[in-house]
Each structure stands twice: as structure tokens, then as C-alpha cells.
Amino acid sequence: MSVLFEPFSIRGMELPNRVAMAPMTRVKSPGGVPGADVAEYYRKRAQYGVGLIISEGTVVDRPESSNDPDIPRFHGDAALAGWQNIIDAVHAEGGRMAPHIWHTGIVPANRKEHPRQQDPEGPTGLGKDNKRKGAAMSEEDVADTVAAFAKACTAAAQMGFDCVELHGAHGYLIDQFFWHETNQRSDKWGGPTIADRASFAREIVKETRKGIGDLPLILRISQWKQQDYSVKLAPTPADLDDWLAPLHDAGVDMFHCSQRRFWEPEFPDIDGENGLNFAGWVKKALGVPTISVGSVSLDNDFFGSFGGQKSASTDLRDLERRMEAEEFDMIAVGRALIANPDWADKVKAGHIDQLAEFDGAQLGVLN
Numbered sequence: 001m002s003v004l005f006e007p008f009s010i011r012g013m014e015l016p017n018r019v020a021m022a023p024m025t026r027v028k029s030p031g032g033v034p035g036a037d038v039a040e041y042y043r044k045r046a047q048y049g050v051g052l053i054i055s056e057g058t059v060v061d062r063p064e065s066s067n068d069p070d071i072p073r074f075h076g077d078a079a080l081a082g083w084q085n086i087i088d089a090v091h092a093e094g095g096r097m098a099p100h101i102w103h104t105g106i107v108p109a110n111r112k113e114h115p116r117q118q119d120p121e122g123p124t125g126l127g128k129d130n131k132r133k134g135a136a137m138s139e140e141d142v143a144d145t146v147a148a149f150a151k152a153c154t155a156a157a158q159m160g161f162d163c164v165e166l167h168g169a170h171g172y173l174i175d176q177f178f179w180h181e182t183n184q185r186s187d188k189w190g191g192p193t194i195a196d197r198a199s200f201a202r203e204i205v206k207e208t209r210k211g212i213g214d215l216p217l218i219l220r221i222s223q224w225k226q227q228d229y230s231v232k233l234a235p236t237p238a239d240l241d242d243w244l245a246p247l248h249d250a251g252v253d254m255f256h257c258s259q260r261r262f263w264e265p266e267f268p269d270i271d272g273e274n275g276l277n278f279a280g281w282v283k284k285a286l287g288v289p290t291i292s293v294g295s296v297s298l299d300n301d302f303f304g305s306f307g308g309q310k311s312a313s314t315d316l317r318d319l320e321r322r323m324e325a326e327e328f329d330m331i332a333v334g335r336a337l338i339a340n341p342d343w344a345d346k347v348k349a350g351h352i353d354q355l356a357e358f359d360g361a362q363l364g365v366l367n
Helices: 036-047 077-092 139-159 173-178 199-212 237-250 278-286 302-307 317-324 335-339 343-348 360-364
Strands: 008-010 013-015 019-021 052-059 097-102 164-170 217-225 254-258 290-293 330-333
Touching: 019 343, 036 052, 036 077, 052 077, 077 097, 077 139, 097 139, 139 164, 139 199, 164 173, 164 199, 164 254, 173 199, 173 217, 199 217, 199 237, 217 278, 237 278, 254 278, 278 290, 335 343
Parallel strands: 019 052, 019 330, 052 097, 097 164, 164 217, 217 254, 254 290, 290 330
Antiparallel strands: 008 013
16 A cells, blocks of 8 residues: 555645545534543554544634534634644644634534524525525625634644645535525525635635635545535536636635545546546646545444444555546545544555444544
8 A cells, every 4th residue: 555655745735644534523622612532543643654634613702603613613712722732742742733624604503402592694504495594694794704714723833733624514604505405595605606606715715815824725525515515516527627717716725625535436427337436537627636534444434434434445456546547646534544643644544444444433432
């Protein structure tokens, strides 16, 4: 698996290998404040050789930006002190890390025992099929939210994080602006095309870039939504360019392209059943670095975990083939890194057969 462990550099950030830890929010920060156990969780992954750690989703300073009280915040003195401890612990092991900056938008409360305190905010307050899920954002709300994202990223730069990642995927707020079902605005933040609806994300990227200087900026994107797995924001490669090229021009250095299974082709009608995946097509369309992700080292997708399914796979040949062909530049590993803090070191040493199964129950455990 030597290709996984070749160094990689982006905008001056030097990484020892091509393995990233995917963001996995597991509501383990009581009151939104990450504690010493969370710092130890990330420290272990740095200790065992992950090239770039991307934190769990951590929310910006907006009312109802979080849909669970135990999701970590990236604002307020106590929460930021917790994140300072985390990045210091990661750096002590020689690791590199990005916070994954987030706003959940109109997504419902994560747990019934912790309902939303107010109406959540979204582009038009509408969910799929025109169902009212929250409040439509005013111009002032939009401006304040853009500022909140930029403020969080600026704080990360000041704390010494190595890069930052914005969460623009999976049907959360930024992605709700991308999707026509949830963004039916007729002002400058909406419109009939994906390029029109990307204006909110472009503004966040522009303001974030001002605050972080030369740090690398990653944007996580997806075609699918948790509300509808079949969605394709960009049905063709040309649409990918319309959607993402302006975001790259605004300051995105790298796209983290999320799909449920990394081996599935994005446009099989063009290049066949073994064709390029989502990250591969984004890289081809824009000529920019990409991260791929989706069920690495596993044999079922994320949502099977909630049904109690166990999952493990020792076959990484297709991943190696795609990376040797430079289809994408990095691979993010999620659940397999929960089950195996030392995933990177085991794979590098050729001990793939020693990888532990992932069990859905592990989603609620810090280890």
C-alpha cells in the first residue's frame, strides 16, 4: 500500500501520507465543550500515523446552528479552550489537523429528548417536497451566518490549526443552499442554476479566506443528501464545473468529495461501471486536489451501522489502484478509524488482516 503513504503537500502544508481521518460527529462534548477525553481521542489517531485529522463537525455561533446540545461548538471561551487543548495534543504527536466547521440548518433535532429550542434556520425554511421545517433566513441572518463561519475559521488559524474544512455536504446548511428543493429563494442567494445557489458558499469562502491567510481551505461536498440519497446536484461533468469552479476561484484549495461507497462510479454512462468516482470527476473537471471518502475498509455503508451491522474488509486493492492512477489525492477513513485508532500504522505495516470490525455501537464510544 505504498501509494497511501507517499507525502502530500497543499498550499505549504506538508503531510506525511495520503490518509485523512474523516469527520465523525458523535455528540461527546457535553454542553458543546470538548473535554480531555476528546483530546485523547484525536491524539491517538495522530500517534498512530494519520496524515491529516479532520475533526468532527463543530458548529458556528448562530442560534440553532446545532441540532444536539452535545455537538461541540467552535465559539465561546470554554469550547475554544477545549479545541486549543486538542490541537496542542495532536501537534505534540507530530500530527496535522483541521476543524470541520458546520451549521446544521433545518435538519431536525438529533434526539427527541433534546428538541430544538427555536425554529432552525434555512434558505427558505423548506425541506424536501416543500414541507416547512424551519424559518427562512433574512438578509441579516445570511450576513451574520457568513460572518460566523469566517469568525470560527479565523479562530482556528489563530489557535494553530494547520488548515480548515467547511461542511458543505449531506443536506446541512451550506448544502441546503446548493439544493433546489431547500433553496427556492429569488434573491442573490438563490436561483434556477447550481451556480446561482452556490453564492452563499462563495461568500463564506471569500470571507473565510480573508481570516485564515495562507492556510489551506477544504470544502466538503456531496451529491447525495441525508434527505434523499438519489440527488445529483451536478448531473453532468459540465455541471460540476459550473458549481465548483467559482468556489475554487473564491479560495477553496481542495474538495472533500463525499459518497457512500468510494468505489462507485459517478457518471457510469460516460466511463462505465469502473469509472471515476465523485472525487475523480471533480479533480478531472477542475484540475484541483481532491479527497475521496466512503466505506473504506468496510463492506456496508454508514447507515447500516445504525441497524447493528458489523463491518470489515481487508481488500484495499481498488483503493490502491485508483490512487496509483491519481484519480484523487487523499482518502478519508471514517468508521474503520473508530474501530482501529492504529488503522494507518497497521495498513502501512501490512497487517491489514489484524484490523478490527466496526460495530455500530462504537459510534457512541470515545476510544
